[in-house]
Amino acid sequence: MLPNFRKIVACCAVAFCASSFSAYASVELVDLGTLDGQWSEAYSINDSDQIVGLSENAKGQIHTFLYSKGRMDDLYPLMGLPSEPLGINNAGQLAGGTLARNGFMYPAIYDRHNGTLVIAGSLGGHNSDGLAGVATAINNKGQTVGFSYLPTGEWHAFIYHKGLMQDLGCLPGETAPCYAYALDVNDRGEVVGGTGSDHGFIYTNQRMLLLEPEGSDGGRAYNINNTGQVAGYYYRDNIGRGFLYSDGQFVDIAGDGSPYTVAFGVNDRMQVVGSTWVLDANACRECFSPHAFVYQDGKLILLESLLPRNSGWRFTYAFAINNSGRIVGQGIFNNQVRAFMLKLNMNN
Numbered sequence: 001m002l003p004n005f006r007k008i009v010a011c012c013a014v015a016f017c018a019s020s021f022s023a024y025a026s027v028e029l030v031d032l033g034t035l036d037g038q039w040s041e042a043y044s045i046n047d048s049d050q051i052v053g054l055s056e057n058a059k060g061q062i063h064t065f066l067y068s069k070g071r072m073d074d075l076y077p078l079m080g081l082p083s084e085p086l087g088i089n090n091a092g093q094l095a096g097g098t099l100a101r102n103g104f105m106y107p108a109i110y111d112r113h114n115g116t117l118v119i120a121g122s123l124g125g126h127n128s129d130g131l132a133g134v135a136t137a138i139n140n141k142g143q144t145v146g147f148s149y150l151p152t153g154e155w156h157a158f159i160y161h162k163g164l165m166q167d168l169g170c171l172p173g174e175t176a177p178c179y180a181y182a183l184d185v186n187d188r189g190e191v192v193g194g195t196g197s198d199h200g201f202i203y204t205n206q207r208m209l210l211l212e213p214e215g216s217d218g219g220r221a222y223n224i225n226n227t228g229q230v231a232g233y234y235y236r237d238n239i240g241r242g243f244l245y246s247d248g249q250f251v252d253i254a255g256d257g258s259p260y261t262v263a264f265g266v267n268d269r270m271q272v273v274g275s276t277w278v279l280d281a282n283a284c285r286e287c288f289s290p291h292a293f294v295y296q297d298g299k300l301i302l303l304e305s306l307l308p309r310n311s312g313w314r315f316t317y318a319f320a321i322n323n324s325g326r327i328v329g330q331g332i333f334n335n336q337v338r339a340f341m342l343k344l345n346m347n348n
Contacts (some may be wrong), residue, residue, distance in 0.1 A: 087138045093138050219232060
């Protein structure tokens with residue numbers, strides 16, 4: 001069982017008109033705050049606007065949080081890795097990791113309604129730091145995905161459901177040792193992710209398949225919606241482009257003049273969010289910094305352009321968008337790193 005939640009007072013909501021993009025009548029910004037520490041970032045949001053992410057606490061420790069109805073709760077001992085996402089489904093079940101009694105970190109699922117924490121187990125191995133694996137996403141059926149170590153030292157993507165963990169294997173043509181990690185799963189049980197050889201994949205019909213535009217040098221598939229559309233990125237000749245994959249076709253997503261764009265999330269309405277690197281003339285002549293965007297109907301718009309210029313915010317990463325158009329990610333407000341939720345209110 002998890003310890004009793006503690007209440008964090010950390011919510012500020014501000015509404016703005018959004019005349020810069022005709023699809024949106026207005027936007028509402030919510031600063032999610034922190035667990036009394038210096039920073040936070042949000043990774044996933046369900047259709048009830050429940051948000052999961054990471055935050056520093058008052059002791060400088062990194063803990064997983066759940067934000068719901070204006071309240072941020074510390075979910076320790078549910079844990080996440082800063083380099084990989086956390087997931088939450090519409091039932092309020094969360095995917096992450098936890099430390100077991102043997103000191104190893106295992107994939108775990110926390111059910112906030114009954115307070116249970118289920119350790120999913122592993123594929124039999126762990127690394128020298130005691131990491132056996134971690135869960136990164138969970139669908140509305142409770143199917144959970146992530147990665148886990150094998151006794152041989154490789155790490156493979158898995159799907160876990162009702163006590164059984166399935167090794168998803170490797171891309172065709174890759175021979176052992178090979179590596180893969182799952183980043184998302186939709187309600188049809190289709191899984192997307194990446195490999196140690198730096199390629200994106202989709203796992204469908206019991207097969208792992210390459211998911212990149214033809215001629216690309218590498219990439220990653222981050223998110224898949226319930227109709228099988230995928231958000232990710234690929235690169236060629238050191239230029240990175242986000243993509244939306246739908247019905248066998250790839251649509252490029254890139255900011256004007258940007259050398260690097262990543263699509264992190266897509267909802268069932270084909271709204272895509274991510275980050276594009278923009279020239280930052282204040283830093284140096286050739287410096288680029290990430291700026292979060294939303295992409296819809298062939299148009300890419302930077303999130304901060306929806307706010308007044310004096311808002312004090314710069315949105316760096318947009319990691320997820322739910323079916324109501326609520327976007328979560330990481331931003332910088334008055335030089336402080338903050339998790340945010342941006343609500344896009346559509347025109348009638």
